[in-house]
Amino acid sequence: MTTVLYSRVSTKDQTLEHQRIQAEAAGFRIDLEIADHGVSGVSTRLAERPEGKRLFDILRAGDTLVVRWVDRLGRNYNDVSDAIREFMRRGVIVRTVINNMTFDGATTDPIQMAVRDALIAFMAATAQAQAEATKEARRNGIEYAKRPDAPEKKYLGRKPSFTRQQYDTVCSMLDMSSGVSAIAEVTGLTRQTIYRIKHDREGAEAALASWAA
Structure with a gap:
């Protein structure tokens, strides 16, 4: 099982290293880091980014995808929710550095699923x-x-x-x-x-x- 950190920055004032340092400081042990630089999360879907689309190719069931927060995946409601649900469908666990949120498809309890999907x-x-x-x-x-x-x-x-x-x-x-x-x-x-x-x-x-x- 592999833990992959996905980072994205869209301006010259932002740094990819900062996101890795945050993840490591939060206790994540990163096996692989994938990053997109100069890519907007508003206008470019995750699957359309040079490195973002690699996530869909390399992540397997049991792997963990770590992001600073869900806005690294996208800044559009449908893009973010669709990406998280697709990863869960594949058995990938999605975790955030900020607030330490975890999303996975392990639960089959309808109430827990409803709470997860609402979140x-x-x-x-x-x-x-x-x-x-x-x-x-x-x-x-x-x-x-x-x-x-x-x-x-x-x-x-x-x-x-x-x-x-x-x-x-x-x-x-x-x-x-x-x-x-x-x-x-x-x-x-x-x-x-x-x-x-x-x-x-x-x-x-x-x-x-x-x-x-």
């Missing part, structure tokens, strides 16, 4: 909702930075102490009601930085957009 649907919906919220925040931040009266036009301010990947992870974990201490452990950010993002996501997004520009 998959919820997490898939959350992945899409987070993607849409991030996209909206990014658009607002860029528009704010373009305003003639925006402070960034005169002074960019202090460079953000967090990357795009860390920002996205903080937002995802906040949306899942994760505690600040848990978020700090996963992202490596200080509690103060996490609180700043928590209380002013749009401002944090605007800072990232300004410095990216």
Whole structure:
């Protein structure tokens, strides 16, 4: 039985190594790492990605697929839920680093199956909702930075102490009601930085957009 870590990053600010370190810190022993770089989880289905499609070829019954969170599989409700259910149908166990969720097809109890499927649907919906919220925040931040009266036009301010990947992870974990201490452990950010993002996501997004520009 093989444990495979699948990682995905879509921007230059994100790193694949960060996802592996998170997985190992959470206690996962990784046998094989497969990663897609520069691939959007919104517009590209898992089976259509250069490395993502390999998962469907190499994973066998009894293997474990590890992802930081379900949004690494996709940012679309149908894509995420379909991918997880297909892996379960093949006997593959899907586990997440964040919140340590486990999805498998072992149970035959109808109640447990209903709870499992409802949780998959919820997490898939959350992945899409987070993607849409991030996209909206990014658009607002860029528009704010373009305003003639925006402070960034005169002074960019202090460079953000967090990357795009860390920002996205903080937002995802906040949306899942994760505690600040848990978020700090996963992202490596200080509690103060996490609180700043928590209380002013749009401002944090605007800072990232300004410095990216």
